[in-house]
Each structure stands twice: as C-alpha cells, then as structure tokens.
Amino acid sequence: MTTTTSRIPGLHKLSPAERLERVAKAAGLGADAVAHMRNTGNLDSATADSMIENVIGTMNVPLGVATNMLIDGRDVLVPMATEESSVVAAVCNAARQCRSTGGFTTAMSGAQMIAQVQLVGVSNPEFARLQILEHFADIKALCDETDPVLLKHGGGFHDIEVRILPGRTGPMVITHLIVDTRDAMGANAVNSMAEAVAPRIAEWTGGRTYLRILSNLADRRLARARATWSLDDIGGAEVRDGILAAFDFADIDPYRAATHNKGVMNGVSAVVLATGNDTRAVEAGAHAYAARSGQYRSLTQWEADADGNLTGTIEMPLAVGLIGGATRSHPTARIALDIMGAQTAERLACTIAAVGLAQNFAALKALATTGIQKGHMALHAKNIAVMVGAAGEEIDKVARELVAQGKVRVDVAEAILNDLRGQ
Ligand code: MEV
Numbered sequence: 301m302t303t304t305t306s307r308i309p310g311l312h313k314l315s316p317a318e319r320l321e322r323v324a325k326a327a328g329l330g331a332d333a334v335a336h337m338r339n340t341g342n343l344d345s346a347t348a349d350s351m352i353e354n355v356i357g358t359m360n361v362p363l364g365v366a367t368n369m370l371i372d373g374r375d376v377l378v379p380m381a382t383e384e385s386s387v388v389a390a391v392c393n394a395a396r397q398c399r400s401t402g403g404f405t406t407a408m409s410g411a412q413m414i415a416q417v418q419l420v421g422v423s424n425p426e427f428a429r430l431q432i433l434e435h436f437a438d439i440k441a442l443c444d445e446t447d448p449v450l451l452k453h454g455g456g457f458h459d460i461e462v463r464i465l466p467g468r469t470g471p472m473v474i475t476h477l478i479v480d481t482r483d484a485m486g487a488n489a490v491n492s493m494a495e496a497v498a499p500r501i502a503e504w505t506g507g508r509t510y511l512r513i514l515s516n517l518a519d520r521r522l523a524r525a526r527a528t529w530s531l532d533d534i535g536g537a538e539v540r541d542g543i544l545a546a547f548d549f550a551d552i553d554p555y556r557a558a559t560h561n562k563g564v565m566n567g568v569s570a571v572v573l574a575t576g577n578d579t580r581a582v583e584a585g586a587h588a589y590a591a592r593s594g595q596y597r598s599l600t601q602w603e604a605d606a607d608g609n610l611t612g613t614i615e616m617p618l619a620v621g622l623i624g625g626a627t628r629s630h631p632t633a634r635i636a637l638d639i640m641g642a643q644t645a646e647r648l649a650c651t652i653a654a655v656g657l658a659q660n661f662a663a664l665k666a667l668a669t670t671g672i673q674k675g676h677m678a679l680h681a682k683n684i685a686v687m688v689g690a691a692g693e694e695i696d697k698v699a700r701e702l703v704a705q706g707k708v709r710v711d712v713a714e715a716i717l718n719d720l721r722g723q
Contacts, residue, residue: 312354316345320356342632351629363574363632364388365639368395370403371525371654378655379636380570385679387566390662391655401528401609404657406650411482412458412520413619415490415513417475417498422507425471429462431504432475436460438500443477443493450489455482457493475501478520483645485577485621490514516584518617519592523653526613527661528605534665540610542668543661547602554596560660561590564599564614567659571652575640576626576633578619582652585617600660614657618649677708688713694720 308322317338324334337357340348349355366378366388380388395403422428432439443457450456461476477497479490494512502509531537550560565586569579590599600614622645627633642648666672678699685698688710694717701716702708 316349316355316357319354323356343630347629347631351626361573363636366391366395366655366658368392368399369651369654369658370395370399371651372404372406373402376641376651377639378571378651379574379639380567380655381574381636382566382570384566385683386676387570387659389675389679390666391567391658394658394662394665397533397661398527398529398658400533401530404525404527404654406523406525406654408524408618408646408649409522410520411455411480411486411646412478413481413486413490413518414515414520415477415479415494416511416515417477417494417501417509418511419473419475419501419505419507419509420467420470422471422473422505425464425473428473428505428507429464432462432473432501433460435500435504439477439497442496442500443479446493446496447489450479450481450484453482455480455484473505473507476515481621483622484624485581485619485627485645487514487578487581487619488624516581516617516619517588518585518619519589521617521619521649522589522615523618523649524613524615525650525653525657526611527654527657529610529612529661531608531610534610535669537608539665539669540604540608543610543664544602544604546664546668547598547600550598551601557590557596557598560663561586561599563663564616564656564660566663567655568616568618568652571648571655572620574633574636575620575642575648576628576630576636577621577648578625581619582617585619589617600657602664612657612661614653614660616653616656618652620649620652621645622648678703681708681713684708684710684713685717688717690717 304326308326311319311322320334320337340358341360343358348358361381361383363379363381366380369376369378419428439460440457444451456479458480459478461478463474465472465474477490477493479493481489491514498509498512531540534540550557565583568582572579572582586599590596599616600612603611605611621627622637640651642651666675681699681702682695684702685695690698697720698713698716702713705712
C-alpha cells in the first residue's frame, strides 16, 4: 500500500463516500477494503460525519454487558465497549462474589467542574487576586448569563478560587470558575464561561489573560464506591492476603501503580466509551488524581474488616454526562444508557466507579492466585482461532484445544485446525 501524498486539498468538503474513494486511491486500497469501509454498522455515515472531521468510515468495538452488578441495592446491567478480552468477564465475576454482602455502595462528592483562566503580566499578583475576588458577583452574573439552561436545571456558577503560581516568566494568577454542570459533562459550558470572564479579569487587573479552559482534574466531581468480599466468597484468607499485598505494592511503587490503575481503567473507560462520554477526559482526571500526593498511587484502597473480610474502595474524578456530545448523537450510547437505566449523570458516574472497583478486584485476585494468563488465554484462544480461519463450531474446538495444550499460539492453532479438517 502506498500513500502518494498526504496533501488532499478539499478533502473536508467531500462526502464520506467521496472521501473514502480519494483515500483509497491515495493509499492503494483494494475493492474489498473499500467495501468493508462502506459498511458503517449501526452508526450511519451521516451521523458519523456530523461528529468528527474527514470521516471515511467507522471503527466498531465490541459492546458487552456486565452482569451481577448490585449497586446501592439495585441490580444494574452495565454495557461495556472494549476490544480487550476478559475485561467484561472479570467484572461479572467480581460483582458475583460481593452480592452476598450487598454489592456496591456508591456516592458522589458533587457535580462541579473547574474552568481555569490564566492571567499573566501583573507584578503584584496578591493585589490582582483580591481584585478578582472582589468581582465575585460580576463573575457569577457573567457565568450564569453564558449558560442560562444550566441555571434553569439547578446548576450554574458556584464559586471562584484564585491561586498564585510562580511561573518561569513571572507570577501567574489562576482563577478557577467552579460550576455545577448537573447532567452535562460540562466542558462546553465551563469553557464558554471562562472565555466570557477572561477579558473582564484582564480589565480589572491590567494584566493579560491567555488560557481559558476546563481542568480535567475534576476533584470536585469525585465518584466513590465501596464493597465487601467475604472470605467464603473469595476462597479464604490466603486470597485476601494476596490481594492486600498486591495493593500494598501498587500504593508504594509507581511502576506497579500504573498497571494497577490501568486495570481499573479497563472497566472505567469501557463504560465511559459505551455511553459516548469522553474517555480521555476521565483518564486524564483519574491519573492526575492518583498523583495528587506528589507520588502516583493506587486509585483503590484494600483493607480487611474486623471479621477478616476483604473491603475495597475507590475514589476518582468522574466527569461524565447524559446530555451533549456523543451521549446524545450516538444511537448506541443512548441505548447503552437505557440498558443501564442511568437517569442522572451522578448515577452513571457511581456505576462507573463500582465497575472500576470490580475490575481491580478481579485483576488483583487473579494476579495473587492463578496469575492473569489462565483466564486471559481462554478468551485470547478464541481470537487466535478466528485469526487462523476457524469458523462456526471450529472456533470453540480450536480454542479449547489450545488452552488444553497450554500453548495459545498461531502455529499451534493452525495445526489443530488442519487436524480438525482432516488435512
Ligand atoms: C490488563 O489489561 C490489566 C492488568 O494488568 C491489571 C493489573 O495488573 O492489575 C491485569
């Protein structure tokens, strides 16, 4: 495949079908590839075209559903979009093992987002800080004028906070607009407010404003979930101690914490994506929050209760919404929200936190006992079977034999498939 040039002037003005033709020509794609790309699945090409630029197709990811989730006394089916095998099964297993103790209990710290306005060029930042704080009422009025809909729904401007940072080129005065964005993720709302307020801050202080943008460290929008796993349900004290040791490791070592939190995010990002929310916003917030002490640590905490049972908690920023963006425009996201029965952004965030905790439990339990590869390989074996051309019933037969032989490899799968077909 050759790309003659990446300059395709006017590509953005074409329809998705026309763009595909142009790109196929430039990249030397064959007719089969073009036909494949024309099938956009359950996201029609016009909708996709309205979501991003230069659309030529869609990228489908499997949507699974996690069962057994009991959250705040309610059974919830949780749709998860992910390309990674074992992720959905892990949540189902973890959730089943804490049903006898009541499942997950969740809460939210609030729905406030922060937008930052950066002010530079003031030699007396303390003075400027007070000038900004004195205009509390003006700032509130400007913010609420910018988004009256939010105000109508009980949200809107909440507070300001002004920080002074020692920049390399001089002090910076950073104003935080703290806004309750209710059922919206809120990026558009708070960004517009920051843009409306910034010129006034420059005027009041005589400085110059540069950046006006939300912070993804949404630490006023923390979702919390906790659960207890009884020793009987998890297989005894040795399993618990293994999980506690795994947590200890993650909490003191950033190399391990990164992988530990990646496991948490396997669950979190899958639900965020399934509901059309911004996975990068949630991921950035999660990792920044995990590093808030100055050291990157675990997003979860694991302990033993007075009876020796295992207890787990998670607390992380979860800026997700039910309105706006792909949550509304992507038909699958809307259906995913219906499956989950999430009526508010708060419920959605709490459910996601519970999934993150469940995911972490499953990973730590596997790692502390049989190791991760056993469970992983059973599903991975199916992928390998499909890769070597197994179809229908052959897929399970090849996968089972791969696992039985303990060699989940393409060459072994080919040999098994040939055997099956009597070749
Ligand atoms: C793999 O996607 C996730 C794990 O590595 C998480 C962990 O190590 O805790 C299994």
